[in-house]
Amino acid sequence: MTEPAADAPSVTDLDRLREVEADCTGCELYKAAGPTVxxxxxxxxxxxxxxxxxxDQEDKAGKPFVGPAGRVLDQALDEAGIARDEVFVTNAVKHFRFEERGKRRIHKQPTVRQVRACRPWLDAELRLVGPPVVGVLGAVAAKSLLGQDFRITDHRGELLEQDGRTVVPTVHPSSILRSDPKERQELLAAFVADLKVIAGARP
Known part of the structure; x- marks a missing residue:
């Protein structure tokens, strides 16, 4: 197994970063998943x-946030007044971790080691894009960026500062899809409220 993301710090272009990412074997996820996303x-x-x-759909398409959770995100961004085409979307882990149940591939949460193996790719994206604001969607992303002891429930929707940028933690849109249908509108509204906090932090 090669050193995870060994070339990431030297990349100076996003297109080149995607090329280098495509060959990542930093953890075992690349063996069963599709292309690096x-x-x-x-x-x-x-x-x-x-x-x-x-x-599952992102893994097949090779693009982030194009499945059901991506559609929830698009709706919430629109309601919050944020255009998707002005946002850089990514993930803490670049391959799909899943277990097979019949013909279906069911999401499994990535391990701490898998998140750490992918961290140099995320760091490279942050360095190359240099966004003044970062929205953290869900616990895995929050722990990757803000530390293993970080709890979204304690800081959801807050404006935090890290490395000279504003970081705002919120839920992952997939959590809305997994909720009781009777609660989804309320949960979506809360998610939109968090995104409006993010919109308000725009320079």
Whole structure:
């Protein structure tokens, strides 16, 4: 197994970063998953949204946030007044971790080691895009960026400072999809409220 993301610190271009990412064997996830799913969006993005990992549809498409959770995210961004095309979207882990149940591939939370193996890729994206604001979607992304002891429930929707940028933690849109249908509108509204906090932090 090669050193995870060994070349990431030397990359100076997003297109080149995606090329180098494609060959990553830093953890075992590459063996069963599809292509590495790197971040996507403009280098001039003022906002980077960091999720957990690609889902089934993202794994097949090789693009982040194009499945059901991505559609929830698009709706929430629209309601919060944030255009998707001005946002760089990515994940803490770049391959899909899953278990097979019949013909279905069911999401499994990545391990701490897998998150750490991918951290240099995320660091490279942060360095190359340089967003002044980062939205952290869900516990895995929060722990990757803010430490293993960080709890979103304690700091959801707050404006935090890290390395000269504003970081705002919130839930992952997939958590809305997994909720009781009767509660989804309320949970979506709360998510939109967090994104409005993010919108208000735009320079």
């Amino acid at each position: 790197g971040g996507e969006g403009p280098r001039s993005a003022w906002l980077m949204l960091v999720g957990e990992q690609p889902g």
